[in-house]
Amino acid sequence: MKSVVTINDLKKSYGKIEALKGVSLDIKEGEIFGLLGPNGAGKSTLINIMAGLTLRDSGIVDVYNHDVTKDYMVTRKLLGIVHQETISDGFFDIETILAYQSGYYGIANNDEKIQEVIKRLGLYEVKNRKVFQLSGGMKRRLLIAKALVHFPKVLVLDEPTAGVDVELRQALWQYVRELNEQGTTILLTTHYIEEAEELCDRIGIINHGQMVTIDDTQALINKLGNKKLHIRLRDKIDSLPKELAPLTPECSDQCRQWSLTLHREGMSIREVLKTLEEHDVAYSDLWTEEGDLEDVFINFTNKKQ
16 A cells, blocks of 8 residues: 655654654555554644644655645645644534535535535534534534545544544444545544554554554554453462562452463463462463553553653
């Protein structure tokens, strides 16, 4: 697959604060790329540079081989961006706002697309309301609709489900999957790790303004996700042998069941069981639970830069 978004050695500082310290990544055509990182990591700064809202200090940011600054008239039509901030066009109704938004991109008579996004995003029953009459969740839906009315090739979703209800979240992700299946490339930032794990083909993790890893989602989990070992003891025991302390044992069911975190480069299951036998700790059952993307995220973002 060809790259449709290319970012190379991107740097941005606000005074003495380095928001981006030479970030590089490529987003492939037709993929859902997840950009994860803690608050203040540089995600929104990167997106604002793509959108033309923030000027970079140096580096390359291209969309379909067009520079976002030199060729902004082209790149802004290629991008649909949903920012974290809510909108404030308080005295216009939804249909009017989406008609104006279409006009910004030179699209006249766009009613068919407008009605499509209104219905798909659950805005039909409130389409004639003014923005100041909408709830926070409805305003979030309208932000997404505004990003879609001009048929963008790349959809950028910056925390699109922050503060919305579960029903909207599920409906939105279903719509995102359909858009992706129709050929839309998607860049997603989210704090809901399970969403990124379910939706994204690849994941990039940014921390302190630097990309710390980029890989296929499942490859990251396989490589760095920590496995859980659950052990059911025959008798209650207040603590496990001290040799197992690095596995951060946690007990439940009045300390008859213990959970251990198996790090990729730490003790194996065989070594754990051997330790239990050496200390005459009998067990009646055991099972494992595979690691997930949250383990990977914690592993990278807890590292000192």
